[in-house]
Amino acid sequence: MKALCWYGTNDVRISRVPDPRILNPRDAIVKVTLTAICGSDLHLLDGFIPTMKRGDILGHEFMGEVVAVGPGNTALKVGDRVVNPFTIACGHCFFCGRGLWSLCDNSNPNAGMVEKLYGQSPSGLFGYSHMMGGYAGGQAEYVRIPFADVGPIKVPDSLTDEQVLFLSDIFPTGYMAAENCNITPGDTIAVWGCGPVGQFAIRSAWMLGAGRVIAIDREPDRLLLAAHRGKAEVLDLTQVNVFEALKDLTGGRGPDACIDAVGLESHGSTIDDFYDRVKTKMMLATDRASTLRQAIHACRKGGTVSIPGVYGGFIDKVPLGAAFSKGLTLKMGQTHVHRYLRPLLNRIEQGEIDPSFVITHRLPLDDAPAAYDTFKEKRQGCIKVVLRP
């Protein structure tokens, strides 16, 4: 089959590889009908995530048709049309039992590897480095899904692929980011990053009762989408002092909750961003964090900073003193996608949201390498790329 493989920093290509096969009883094999490039895939492209190996198949947002089912899987049958969560979860451990699906204890074959870095291992992920399991991803014609009896959700034929694909990651991720804000009616929510996750965080904040949503980015196209489809007030961080602007907009109090939908490759315009760039270039730090600092700085006393943006390693100059003194709550982590599949599918079915609004580029899988570049450089107003194998 054809698959998008990673060969090194800024080097992804379409390769011919063997078809996947059933390896464990609960597996399923899916023929991919639609897949997407995630902002977090760019962290792989840019070489920020350790333990990648040449030839790894990328992609964790995908859906398709079940073509084979393992002998221990009675939940799926050949022909089922499913969307698959990007986190891999066994459904039976201490963590799955508590709804903490992205922290599943039993899905990472390389748990010992990540324990050295993080202390404990989160769940396995598709196409996201060997310390996260080394699972082949779904930017391919076929993909193997482990624990496929608890992950994939069957979707009705009345909805198109484009309407349901983002249940795999970015819609639940934006939704959980908003849920983590503990929104009470009327709250003001500030969202840094108007990429796909930010767009869904904005929409979700409204769903959960926000009174005001303020979106922050530097890309005019993304701010426009946040304003038009997200009904957010927008701040262009290249034009205004974000901290002062947020203070002014909230009578000096600051937003009730701040969402960092940017993560470890923040593009700031402040002195600390320059400092991060120097340190990461010199391998003295691994992540850039100007957004996180700004979110902590801007958040009102007693508020919440919610972090759906991915962080991978070490950052410094985190203003923990500000977080402490203002009594902030920090909430973060990979999305417990399984928890949100059914409720968010219901919202799509009821017409509350059509997630395809974020798609700007529709391309064949063969064009994936060029699409990565377009997405990374944010050319042609690129916000979200979907690929059809």
Next chain:
Amino acid sequence: MRHLESVDRVTDTISHWRAKGPRGTVVEWDAEIINEVPNQVIGWRSLEGSDVVSAGSVNFDDEGAGRGTRVTVHLQYSPPGGKVGAALAKLFGRDAATEIREDLRRFKQQLEAGEVPTTAGQPRG
């Protein structure tokens, strides 16, 4: 226990163990259960004539409040010299505790998830 080849029951309390070492070497021992309390503990020691002198126990403790069972392995072994000793060192690597911890992790995965997660045999470019 990736290196284990077979375990054969000899009597109710005695079993014969066979593990594969490097370059076709085989390490064999007989183990006798000397202490067994159902759902709590299994203790054993090797019998004379074994390639390796070992003794150990596995304890099962209820963590309570739906928090599962804590499984603790104690293992003592004194490897012989020569080829068999070298084979054993290879089996356990430099760090027997790490090997046992990984064995316990796979044991837990098998019990909780019904299978051990793997990527062996998947495609790559």
